[in-house]
Amino acid sequence: MRREVVLPLFLLCFFATDLLRTAHSIWLNLPPSGTKCVSEEIQTNVVVLADYVVVADHSHSPTFSIKVTSPYGNNLHHSENVTHGQFAFTTTEAGNYLVCFWLSDYKHEAGNEISVNLDWRTGIAAKDWESVAKKEKIEGVELELRKLEGAVEAIHENLLYLKDREADMRTVSERTNARVAWYSLMSLEFSEFCLLRFDVHHPLRD
Numbered sequence: 001m002r003r004e005v006v007l008p009l010f011l012l013c014f015f016a017t018d019l020l021r022t023a024h025s026i027w028l029n030l031p032p033s034g035t036k037c038v039s040e041e042i043q044t045n046v047v048v049l050a051d052y053v054v055v056a057d058h059s060h061s062p063t064f065s066i067k068v069t070s071p072y073g074n075n076l077h078h079s080e081n082v083t084h085g086q087f088a089f090t091t092t093e094a095g096n097y098l099v100c101f102w103l104s105d106y107k108h109e110a111g112n113e114i115s116v117n118l119d120w121r122t123g124i125a126a127k128d129w130e131s132v133a134k135k136e137k138i139e140g141v142e143l144e145l146r147k148l149e150g151a152v153e154a155i156h157e158n159l160l161y162l163k164d165r166e167a168d169m170r171t172v173s174e175r176t177n178a179r180v181a182w183y184s185l186m187s188l189e190f191s192e193f194c195l196l197r198f199d200v201h202h203p204l205r206d
Contacts, residue, residue, distance in 0.1 A: 024040075024118075024119075024120045024121075025117065025118070025119050025120075026038060026117070026118040026119075026120060027055075027115060027116075027117055027118075028101060028115065028116045028117075028118060029113045029114070029115055030064060030101055030102065030103050030113060030114045030115070030116060031103075031113055032103065032113070033103075034102065035100050035101065035102040036100070036101050036102070037098055037099065037100040037101070038098075038099050038118070039096045039097060039098045039099070040096065040097055040120070040122070041095060041096050041097075042091050042094070042095075042096075042097055042122060043091065043094045043157070043158065043161040044091050044092060044093065044094050045090065045091065045092075046090065046091045046122055046123050047088070047089075047090050047122070047123065048087075048088065048089055048090070048091060048097070048120075048121070048122050049086070049087075049088045049121045049122075050086060050087055050088070050099070050118060050119060050120045050121065051084075051085075051086045051118075051119045052066060052084060052085055052086070052101075052116060052117065052118045052119070053083065053084035053085075053116070053117055054083045054084065054114060054115070054116050055114075055115040055116065055117055056114065056115075061083045062083075062103060062104075062114050063081040063082060063083055063103075063104040064082065064083075064101055064102065064103050064104055064114065064116060065078075065079065065080040065081065065082070065101070065102050065103075065104050066078070066079050066082070066085070066099065066100070066101050067099075067100050068087055068089075068097065068098070068099050068100075069097070069098045069100075070091075070092070070093045070095075070097060071093045071094065071095025071096055071097065072093050072095075074093075076089050076097075077089070080104060081104045094161065099118065099120075101116055
């Protein structure tokens with residue numbers, strides 16, 4: 001009986017680990033000039049945590065600048081002449097969040113690309129599970145089940161968000177189709193009107 005219970009719990013923990021993979025480690029090569037950006041579509045009320053650091057083999061680490069903006073263009077984080085840093089925020093707008101990097105002193109590094117590592121965590125992956133475990137005094141399988149519960153809630157919220165987006169897109173599509181149909185009808189009536197005027201002013205002669 002005990003083995004029958006342990007196996008499903010093990011499978012749940014296994015899938016919980018898979019569901020929690022909402023963190024991304026991105027390696028970006030910054031050109032000597034210009035900007036390199038990455039974006040992710042995120043719904044509202046989602047916690048975002050990120051760490052970034054320049055990857056350099058030489059003793060003098062080149063500096064870069066970073067700017068994070070919301071879907072509506074609001075500035076969420078901006079640092080210049082840095083070699084590393086971090087940012088955190090809770091989303092208040094649904095859409096694409098943009099992170100842009102550029103070299104602060106590209107003339108000094110002309111001809112060489114600089115690599116930056118961005119560790120980007122959102123939602124359930126950004127939660128401090130160590131603090132949760134200490135606060136609720138849970139560990140082992142119980143902690144993994146708590147993570148699974150959080151992952152399922154996050155997936156459910158994401159599905160609702162996608163459903164709302166689909167409804168919005170359907171509404172826009174229906175409005176567009178209605179406008180196209182209206183313009184087509186008006187074009188047809190205008191063409192018929194022009195033909196009638198042409199027939200009046202230029203009647204056919206035998």
